Amino acid sequence: MAQTRIEIREARKEDLEQVVDLWEDLVAHHSDLSIHFLPASDGREKWSKYVSKKFSEKSTKLVVAEQDNEIVGFMLGMLSPNAPIFKEKTLGTISDAYVRPELRKKGITREMLKVCLKWFYKNKVRTANLSVAAANFEARAAWGQMGFKPHMIMKRMDLDKYPAKDMIARKPKIVRKKVVKGKDKKQSRKLR
Template sequence: MEQIITRKARPGDLDVLLTFEQGIIAAERPFDPTLKEGEIHYYDIAWMITAPHVEIVVAELDNEIIGSGYARMEDSKVYLKHPKYCHLGFMYVKPEHRGKGVNHKILAALKQWAVSHNITELRLEVYNENLPARKAYEKAGFTPNLLEMRIGLT
């Protein structure tokens, strides 16, 4: 049986991770008319790989990177119970490996890292219309918290 493992991302993973980033952007374009045309970047992945307050995790199958995600420690708003939280993002699984529990393994590794840093709260953002992603996060125990709304003026 195939064994999916997770590990901390390394600088040598950068090319694959940049490809994943473009996959995320392509998947999200239909949900966000405000994204610029052409190639854009959400993240500075090279910097994030070595940043002490960020953990990028990759999932591997037979020495091939098939998924990714990150946790980034952030200061909470002063009025919240928890002083810090981890923002999760960069969640991506190659299409041919979806439905195999890859996202679950990545989330488990990120949760473990957060707990090891005494973090008690995880947060993430997902487009409201992205029902498959919402269902996956709800299955992992996340609940909706706040809906951001927008209106274009031009």
């Protein structure tokens, strides 16, 4: 059976419904990794409105992979403002990316990324970033092979479980700096 060509291109308005379908597959995949990714009951509707709005903004690039008139992958790139305290004012962010499982490891994500990276560079952006679910080992490996390096580690705490629940239930203790004989000795004393 002959391989059908996959075209990487900028999305068109008529692609959005299929992109939203793929986004649902992405969310389902992430929901299998963690309950924290479970979508709201109106998640599809909200993301559909979100991506439709973003699609028309100059700060957004939506790239799709098309095979036989069907969208089989997408990547949403955005120009994101950096915190004003940093020299680098704008970052390129890969917000969402997904390729159908049966078409992975064929270079589709890399080709969509090339489009986004060129667009970032054209817009004077010199750093691209993205977030990957810690439990998504396949994606972590794929992005690493494409040159993305760990930069920040985001931690999460469930406030309904120990130790957070225990911390919430207890009254905070006051910790005060103690000055000994006029010297500024850092020694803490807990007061009740």
